[in-house]
Amino acid sequence: MERDDVAIVDGDSVRVRTDWWGDVLRTVAEGERRVIVEDETGNRFVLVAEDRYRALEDAERSRTPGRPDVTLTAREQEVLQLVADGCPGSVVAERLGLAANTVAQHLAAVRRKYGVRSSAAAASLARQDGLIT
Incomplete structure (x- = not known):
């Protein structure tokens, strides 16, 4: 390939036009390079x-x-532990001195990190991971 036909994307990557398949496959086969086709x-x-x-x-x-791998903040673990223990969000907020909306945001973050729709499912996974008891 001509130098002006190739654009370096990363240190070990090349970007080529899609009509150069033979050169693309040779580039991949020759070693530790990856080819990004756009x-x-x-x-x-x-x-x-x-x-x-x-x-x-x-x-x-x-x-x-x-x-x-899921990492929870200390506060997310604390909130999730209380919910797993059966406390409703309003009780969690009162015990921790937080606004109810803040508790809801912590639980939403935990659900998002685990990719689940319920706090109970997140608590179950966090228990399996040893993040709560």
Whole structure:
């Protein structure tokens, strides 16, 4: 490929036009490079060698099944623990000296981090992760 036909995106990535498939595949096959192909509408596709792809899959499998690592703040853990113990949001707010809306925001953040719709489901997952008792 000519130097003016390739734009460096990252230190180890090249960006090429989609009509250069032979050169694209050779670039991927030659080593530790990844190729980012972008179509006319801005969608990006990353091509990597199969051994690199398998390494990425292995790394993903070694993580906790079903969810990524979740980190809760101390306050989120405190609020979630009280909810898991059966306290309604208004009681949690009173005990912790928070506004009810603040408690609701903490619970919403926990649900979002776990990717669940209910605080009970988030509490169950947090228990499994050892973040609450």
